[in-house]
């Protein structure tokens with residue numbers, strides 16, 4: 001806990017230390033001889049009612065692997081939300097697949113099922129909905145559209161560990177769901193990822209591709225198919241076993257505090273928090289996001305507003321850019337993986353552009369902090385609004 005009352009992230013306790021030390025002493029530091037990755041996979045699958053889980057190197061590789069294992073190839077198209085972290089866009093490009101960005105809901109920031117359906121062509125092979133900030137997408141409608149057109153679904157659940165929609169966790173309505181355990185995520189081992197699926201054949205392919213084609217336990221250099229090395233190490237898994245033990249309670253506490261923060265910020269003119277659909281059972285609240293309207297803040301630009309929050313020791317960031325409007329996408333610099341002029345999609349991405357330009361977010365650990373710390377967020381924002389922005393003076 002720092003002096004402003006926000007907890008420090010990442011968080012660890014005696015369990016992380018104990019499991020790391022066990023791993024260190026075991027002499028088994030990679031999954032092919034150790035037991036920690038296997039144990040973590042079992043626990044993480046169970047936490048999401050899934051049959052299979054594969055631990056991998058990170059969340060970006062998890063998406064690449066899922067695309068490869070589903071046989072989606074060069075020249076195919078996958079539909080993604082325009083408002084997401086860049087990996088949802090980059091992973092297909094790395095597999096020579098063309099990502100097609102579609103618009104998101106202005107309230108929940110999640111992919112619009114109707115925008116997804118409109119973007120389907122005969123080249124569309126998959127859709128990658130992103131559960132933005134822990135708010136799950138409308139998976140019933142997305143899976144109906146996908147089924148109708150014979151399209152695979154990979155859920156990008158990098159924000160949605162333990163999140164649920166209509167009582168179902170990520171992985172239930174899709175072919176596979178991918179997760180990230182990068183430093184800022186709600187469970188972390190610094191860098192890491194996972195894929196869950198209920199499809200045994202797909203799991204076997206994922207396993208082979210993630211470990212240079214070698215089956216589990218191989219000692220005689222079998223390379224059954226072309227694969228790279230995306231394996232998770234035993235140390236990553238040791239930390240994640242401990243992190244998973246806190247997930248449920250953390251999701252509960254963040255939900256409680258997000259509701260509380262909604263009541264505080266909901267009263268401030270010019271601040272409009274991300275809304276929650278009634279179909280959400282558990283929102284994991286990876287980010288607390290809100291629209292910022294500078295016309296209620298003496299025309300203070302969003303960047304300056306974020307800087308003032310930071311100056312007052314409130315962690316805050318501007319929203320992701322629209323993936324297809326990033327510098328390399330604008331320069332059409334895809335290093336020959338694909339060739340595409342993404343400006344043709346700009347007109348259809350109104351909501352995503354508005355979010356990218358006007359939204360501010362607070363990290364999840366703000367919601368694990370005390371009520372006093374959360375009250376202070378509202379107080380500081382009001383001070384800024386009233387032009388008293390120098391440390392509340």
Ligand SMILES: *Cc1c(COP(=O)(O)O)cnc(C)c1O
Nearest residue numbers: 058059060085087158180181182
């Ligand atoms: C963090 C994140 C990823 C990528 O995960 P890494 O582990 O950092 O590679 C993918 N998608 C989304 C939406 C993310 O936020």
